[in-house]
Amino acid sequence: MEPLQVIAAPRRMRILELVWDRELPAGDIAAEFDVSWSAVSQHLTVLKQAGFLVERREGTSRFYRADKEALGPLRAVVEDHWRRSLNLIKHLAEAEEGQCSK
Amino acid sequence: MEPLQVIAAPRRMRILELVWDRELPAGDIAAEFDVSWSAVSQHLTVLKQAGFLVERREGTSRFYRADKEALGPLRAVVEDHWRRSLNLIKHLAEAEEGQCSK
């Protein structure tokens, strides 16, 4: 699969962000989404095949972590996406605080 | 539509490259593809809405040109994609020349 297509899927972008600077077991990643583990596992496979994710096995668990270097120029895209998501959340929080309509 | 989704479509990536450093009428762009003008027009609309394309009208024609600034960090992705495509073509040509199997 083409690198751009790999990170263009919102779910996969989100997964990358989750394991951006820490290792997580597949289960913890799956728990972040309200889709089946199966679906998440399939996304992990795509990311792994693209080389964007490194896998470490330990017992029955599998840990994943982003491989930032492998992303090349796409790294900046992921970082920008993350930055903008945080900004969005911040702005929403401020708006919430501002009106206090509850 | 999300910026990343906009450039992730191969056809739209190709369109961006076509009007990267020159203006082209919609017709000339459509002529580059073997799909209907309608399909190309729809892609132009998506790119325009994302702000990645500027439109200039003159008589019955519409000219399009890429807005590189508007692409932000995605600009590097498009440029990289283009560079790699050229490289691929170059390598294919060299391989062809090397074997001369015709």
Place this chain on the structure above:
DNA sequence: ATCTTAATTTAGATTCATCTAAAATAAGGA
């Protein structure tokens, strides 16, 4: 051996982006 936990794989269903075809718009010339 069997059970449990963690995760993947497979097969089929669903959804969404893209495509085609046809009708519509818009500008300008005969």
Place this chain on the structure above:
DNA sequence: TCCTTATTTTAGATGAATCTAAATTAAGAT
């Protein structure tokens, strides 16, 4: 006004990516 050229818009068809559910693998504990 009618025709032509250039392009878009709309509506419906198609296909690829993603999803669910169920079966499968794999490691370790009882």
